[in-house]
Amino acid sequence: MKKYKEVVGDGGSNIIAQVTEKLSALSARMKNVKYKIAVMSGKGGVGKSTVTVSLAANMAKNGFKVGILDADLNGPSIPKMMGIETAKLATEGDGVRPPTGAYGIKIMSTELFMSAHGQPINWDGPSSTYSWISVMEATALRELVADTAWGELDFLFIDLPPVLARFRDLTQLLGKLDGTIVVTIPTGISNRIVVKSINAVREMGSPIIGVIENMKGFACVKCGAENNPYEGGDEMAESFDWIGAPYLGRVPFDKKLLALSNEGLTEPGANAGGALDAFDGINKKILAFVGETRS
Numbered sequence: 001m002k003k004y005k006e007v008v009g010d011g012g013s014n015i016i017a018q019v020t021e022k023l024s025a026l027s028a029r030m031k032n033v034k035y036k037i038a039v040m041s042g043k044g045g046v047g048k049s050t051v052t053v054s055l056a057a058n059m060a061k062n063g064f065k066v067g068i069l070d071a072d073l074n075g076p077s078i079p080k081m082m083g084i085e086t087a088k089l090a091t092e093g094d095g096v097r098p099p100t101g102a103y104g105i106k107i108m109s110t111e112l113f114m115s116a117h118g119q120p121i122n123w124d125g126p127s128s129t130y131s132w133i134s135v136m137e138a139t140a141l142r143e144l145v146a147d148t149a150w151g152e153l154d155f156l157f158i159d160l161p162p163v164l165a166r167f168r169d170l171t172q173l174l175g176k177l178d179g180t181i182v183v184t185i186p187t188g189i190s191n192r193i194v195v196k197s198i199n200a201v202r203e204m205g206s207p208i209i210g211v212i213e214n215m216k217g218f219a220c221v222k223c224g225a226e227n228n229p230y231e232g233g234d235e236m237a238e239s240f241d242w243i244g245a246p247y248l249g250r251v252p253f254d255k256k257l258l259a260l261s262n263e264g265l266t267e268p269g270a271n272a273g274g275a276l277d278a279f280d281g282i283n284k285k286i287l288a289f290v291g292e293t294r295s
């Protein structure tokens, strides 16, 4: 209640001061985050959230302090994929402590503020202090970042929805990101959309780390033979050269990754092996890109 009075102390008319206060809290928190990496595509359902969780898990497994910001406000999937969707939230200092999943990964998502019926009840703190679920999505995103006690992080991975506007909101909040990973699948349609997204990200001033080609091929469970259900994806490695976006690697279709969206990454090592190994090579490229020498 006290905090509520502080924030809207003048009867709610001082909106500029409130926003300024939020933004300075946000930038103070973000100073403790070494690298902010967005995962986007522009195309829906290509595996952005799966890639985010897998890169985060691999990075944390290698000893880095990792957080995930679920910037998909209306279709959040990170808590489920990390197996923490029923986590209770608690305060820490003047913010909310992000629940941790496997490998100690810190997670923040609008989903953590929802009950099964979409009501924002999963919250121990004073309900008048925060207005998390806002009709203004940019505002909700700002609150999600500013009011989370992230602590010190090496990497904050940010999972984006297919909407480019959310990427714009994000860069307006955080400034230039340290890099963006673009996810595609081996189809012409996906690649066309991804080229547009790469251009848009650059126009918004954030560097592109490169492109991941997801769901590229799978090994037959019976005979081990390689199959590629998508046609025309083989030229992928070269197809983004002209736009200057490096090819970071392919991730095969893998049942262990599919299991992420059903069972979640509940235990360290539970989803190790298979396609998760592909993320080892991709993370080495991310480390090289940001200039991080520990590995």
Ligand SMILES: Nc1ncnc2c1ncn2[C@@H]1O[C@H](COP(=O)(O)OP(=O)(O)OP(=O)(O)O)[C@@H](O)[C@H]1O
Binding pocket: 041, 043, 044, 045, 046, 047, 048, 049, 050, 051, 072, 075, 077, 160, 161, 162, 214, 215, 251, 252, 253, 254, 255, 257, 258, 259, 260, 261, 262, 275
């Ligand atoms: N390499 C893979 N192997 C097997 N399943 C995968 C792989 N990549 C993604 N999936 C599955 O495909 C589905 C879509 O993946 P995901 O939710 O990560 O996509 P998205 O791009 O984040 O979607 P949205 O645009 O809705 O945010 C999920 O069920 C996920 O488990």
Ligand SMILES: [Mg+2]
Binding pocket: 048, 049, 050, 072, 077, 159, 160, 161
């Ligand atoms: Mg997603």
Ligand SMILES: [Zn+2]
Binding pocket: 220, 221, 222, 223, 224, 225
């Ligand atoms: Zn076979």
